[in-house]
Amino acid sequence: NAGVTQTPKFQVLKTGQSMxxxxxxxxxxxxxxxxRQDPGMGLRLIHYSVGAGxxxxxxxxxxYNVSRSTTEDFPLRLLSAAPPQTSVYFCASSxxxxxxxxxQYFGPGTRLTVT
Amino acid sequence: xxxxxQSPPDLILQEGANSTLRCNFSDSVNxxxxxxxxxxxxxxxxxxxPSGTKQNGRLSATTVATERYSLLYIxxxxxxxxxxxxxxxxxxxxxxxxxxxxxxGTLLAVQP
Numbered sequence: 523n524a525g526v527t528q529t530p531k532f533q534v535l536k537t538g539q540s541m542x543x544x545x546x547x548x549x550x551x552x553x554x555x556x557x558r559q560d561p562g563m564g565l566r567l568i569h570y571s572v573g574a575g576x577x578x579x580x581x582x583x584x585x586y587n588v589s590r591s592t593t594e595d596f597p598l599r600l601l602s603a604a605p606p607q608t609s610v611y612f613c614a615s616s617x618x619x620x621x622x623x624x625x626q627y628f629g630p631g632t633r634l635t636v637t
Numbered sequence: 638x639x640x641x642x643q644s645p646p647d648l649i650l651q652e653g654a655n656s657t658l659r660c661n662f663s664d665s666v667n668x669x670x671x672x673x674x675x676x677x678x679x680x681x682x683x684x685x686x687p688s689g690t691k692q693n694g695r696l697s698a699t700t701v702a703t704e705r706y707s708l709l710y711i712x713x714x715x716x717x718x719x720x721x722x723x724x725x726x727x728x729x730x731x732x733x734x735x736x737x738x739x740x741x742g743t744l745l746a747v748q749p
Contacts, residue, residue, distance in 0.1 A: 554735075564641070564723055564739030580736065610678060614737075625670060626725075626737055628680040 523548050526629035528613050534635045535603040543598040543632050545613030553616045554596040555626070556578070556588065565612060568575040571596055603636045610634070639664040641740035648716045649665075649716045658709040658743045660724035668727040670699050671709050671736070673708070675720045697708045714747045721745070 529544045546592075547554065555570035557580075567580030571590040585607060587599040600607060611630040640663040650656055662667070668687040672680050684691050684698040686707065691698055695714075700707040707724055721742040728738050 557739075562741070564741045565725075566739070567736055570736070612680065625682055625685040628672075628681065631678050631680075633678075 523581065526613055526615055528611075528629040528632050529579055530632060531630065532633050534554045534637065535600070536637055539579050539603050540599070540601050542610055543600075543613075543634070545598065545629060547596075547598045547613075547615040547627075549615065549617070549627070550593060551615035551617050551627075552593065553618055553626075554590065555614050556586070556596070556598045557612045557614065559612060559631075560609050567609065568598065568611075585589065595609065600634075603634075608634060608636045619633055639666070639726065639738055641724065641726055641738055643722075643724060643740040643743050645743060646741070647691065647744045647746075649748065652714060652747055652749050653713050654747075655710070655712045656714060656745070658711070658722055660707045660709070660726075660744075661738055662726050665705075666702065666726040667703075669707050670725045670727075671698055671707070672723045672725065673718075673720055674723065674742070680723075685707050686711050711745075713735060714745075716747045716749055719747050721743055 541595040552573045556568040557565035557615045559565045566582050574593050577588050592634045611632045614626045618627045642661045644659045671683040686698045686700045688702045695712045697710045723742045725737045725739045
């Protein structure tokens with residue numbers, strides 16, 4: 523199994539550009555989520571999904587959209603990038619539809635810079 | 638919301654030394670995980686430990702859920718242990734689904 527994969531690894535955007543961060547997992551996990559990590563801080567939850575067709579907001583959802591059309595993929599869209607969205611983005615998955623009682627597994631991260 | 642605090646925020650060790658990292662949380666949680674983020678940014682699961690004690694090689698962890706804390710022990714530290722250690726608690730946030738809430742981490746540097 524490849525586990526949780528993310529692309530791209532690095533991205534530079536200009537203010538106002540849009541892009542999609544890709545996340546895929548091959549473990550048949552129901553639960554997937556996106557986090558951002560800023561310097562000196564822990565990870566903060568952006569959006570999550572408990573299964574295909576179901577998504578919901580986390581702590582810091584503004585400026586981001588998600589969709590979950592398949593179990594494997596959970597892309598994160600930035601509609602109009604802004605400098606405060608400069609961060610490292612992690613995708614995670616776990617086996618169950620809620621995170622309860624199961625470990626979460628993280629992808630390698632995408633480092634995004636918005637100028 | 639729930640507060641997850643880790644201490645110390647920074648730690649410098651000589652290779653071979655032992656250390657204890659602490660994670661305190663302000664509300665009841667369903668579960669707790671410890672992660673190591675290596676200098677390349679990769680997050681690695683160390684322990685999934687809702688309660689009790691677990692050991693994996695030179696690392697061990699203890700969670701006392703009733704007293705709202707968890708401890709991570711590193712023995713005979715090595716330079717490869719360097720990085721940031723996060724605890725993350727599973728907490729009911731808003732709706733019916735539990736979420737993983739991260740602490741701010743302990744930055745560990747092990748010197749040869």
